[in-house]
Amino acid sequence: MPEQVRAALSAPFGTLPALVALQARLRGDHPALCLDGTEWDYATLSHTIDRVASALQREGLQPGDAVAICAATSLAYVATYLGAVRAGGVVAPLPASSTADQRAALATNAQARLVFCDATTAPPPPGLRAVWLDGAAPDGETGPGWSTWLGDAADVREPALSAGDPFNIIYSSGTTGMPKGIVQSVGMRWAQLQRSPANGFGADAVTLLAIPLYSNLTLTYLFGTLGLGGTVLLMPKFDAGAWLALAASHGATHAVMVPVQFRRLLDHPDFDHTDLGRLRHKFCAGAPFAAELKAEVLRRWPGRLTEYYGLTEGGGRTELRADEHTDKLHTVGRPSAGNEFRVIDEDGRELPPHEAGEIVGRSATMMNGYHGLPGQTRAIEWFDAAGRRFLRTGDVGRFDADGFLVLLDRRKDMVISGGFNLYPSDLEAVLHGHPAVADAAVVGVPSARWGETPVAFVVPRADAPTPTEAELRAWANERLGRSQRLAELQYVDHLPRSEVGKVLKRALRDTFTRTVA
Incomplete structure (x- = not known):
């Protein structure tokens, strides 16, 4: 690690845009971001961050003001995020998969001054000025295209920031209702950056990210890589075959994934024939x-x-x-x-x-x-x-x-059956032990006799003989305690999941509309 970077990280407080600017001065031609064959080096990224910050200050953004981003993964998305921080703003990354009503509610909660969006997330929340990351406004919409909206990098004014100031507002996955806005401070993000070297991040890191950019999981590893001068490979959408090809061709060294992505990689026919020898740091979280x-x-x-x-x-x-x-x-x-x-x-x-x-x-x-x-x-x-x-x-x-x-x-997922507390994870672990089970989730449903009773939803493996639902339920119940036994078991093609891999158990409960005896 260069001494200048080491000294910067050892300071009690600093910012990510300042670290990116330092990397640009030290080796501006090193790749910072890669997406679909397009590459930005650190000089380009740092300059673009300043142009975003300049434009936001031209718009009247004051330190502490919020801006929303609701768009697909892009290089402009990353530069806009860091440019808003550079200007002293607070970023509210909204789930691109949210409905128009949800986006409006979240932007209102964030008190956003403007929104950055693209054609995939039109229309923008009503009442907000939109800037279009992917070009001109779509038919029927207004607002400038991002590349023409950018300001002059030389005009950026340095904001006065302290560790307690907000950095971003991350909206939770909302698996149980409307997401809540989690306010993370500049100091919190700085503390995360300071521990990045312990995970092998540095100038030679090549981090492959295939989870949406509104996810805190993605952001943590994005920021850790850029702050330490590595290269980030972005995928707009996870595909196991494309992921394997990208990791091999670019010599990825780091990757963070949710469990279902690990499962899909292992199941892909190319997995055992792909050279992943450089990928020395694999991280899993989120589910x-x-x-x-x-x-x-x-x-x-x-x-x-x-x-x-x-x-x-x-x-x-x-x-x-x-x-x-x-x-x-x-x-x-x-x-x-x-x-x-x-x-x-x-x-x-x-x-x-x-x-x-x-x-x-x-x-x-x-x-x-x-x-x-x-x-x-x-x-x-x-x-x-x-x-x-x-x-x-x-x-x-x-x-x-x-x-x-x-x-x-989860406390909310615990099943209370006949006065006994049942943990679905215990039952799911038993089901995962059967060779025909690819995935499984257990939820509590109303029971006339027990108050609640456990029901299993199972995704069968395609490469193994599949027992009948009754046979698999009997197999599991032989291995479970009397109070744990499954009342019913249903095969499903897939389990409903959020974009960061969490099973949406509420959705499973909603599909089971009757009361079990």
Whole structure:
């Protein structure tokens, strides 16, 4: 690492656009961003960031003002994001898959001054000036095209920023309702950048990202790569065959994926014939990572495999070096350095070691709060006896004797059947043990006898003999406790998932409209 970069990272506070500008001065011709054959070096990226910042300041943007971005992955998207930060603005990346009504509600919550969009996300939220990242405004829309809207880089005014100022507003996946705006500070993002070297990021890193840019998971690795002077390979949409070809042709060294993407790569016919020898850092987060899938990744794809568990809100992170702890694949690892966890009961009382309860955590990278929702911010907070702030995860788990966190389930997904607390993850783990099961999810449905009872939705493997639904349910129930037994089992073509890989259990419950006896 160049001494200038090392010195910058050692400072208590700094910004990502300033690091990108430093990389541009040190080696401006090094590739920064690549997408569909188009490449920007650091000089181009830094100059474009300044042009975006200049244009935003020309528009009257003041430090702390929000701008929204709702568009497909593009080089302009990245430059706009960092340009808004450079100008002192707050970025609200909105899910490109959201409906027009949802986009309007989220932009209103963010109090955005303008929105950057493209043809895939038209129409923009009403009442907001739109800038079109992909060219001229589509028919029936107004607003300038991005390339003609850009300002003069020389006109940028340096904003006065402090560590507590907001950097962005990340909207949660919304698997249980309308997403909440998670306000992350400039200092939080800086703390993430400072720990990036520990994950091997540096000037020779080539990071392949195939998750949408509104995802905090993508942003963390995007920012870590650019801050340390590496190269980011962007994919507008994940495709297993294209991912393998891109990783091999560019010599990708880092990749972050959700579990379903690992599954699709392993199932692709080209996987075993693709040279992925340079890809030495594989990260997984965002959704439950089944122990069986971790084991298969380790067996067929040697090298470092790290699983992270935590919230976009912050409040603690665990990490599992799966390649080093093959006997702990059923866990999500131990707390990362500087992270602290507690386990509490339903009344908020701290539980003794190794007992199961709700996980709460704290770290240096915690959100300021939910934007415009003080009540929901207070609801997620828990304070210990010393008055220190922790954030509730909503997950139920326990720490084993070695300090590894075993997640049992989401509190909201727990099934209470006949007075017994059932954790769907336990039942799903049994189903995943059958050779005919590719994927499985268990939800609680109304039961006249038990109040709730578990029902399984199973995706069968295409390359294995498929038992009948009744046979598979009987096989699973033989291996489950009496109170855990599945009332019904249904085969489905796929499980509904968010764009970051989380199973939408609410959608599964909605498909099951009757009461079980």
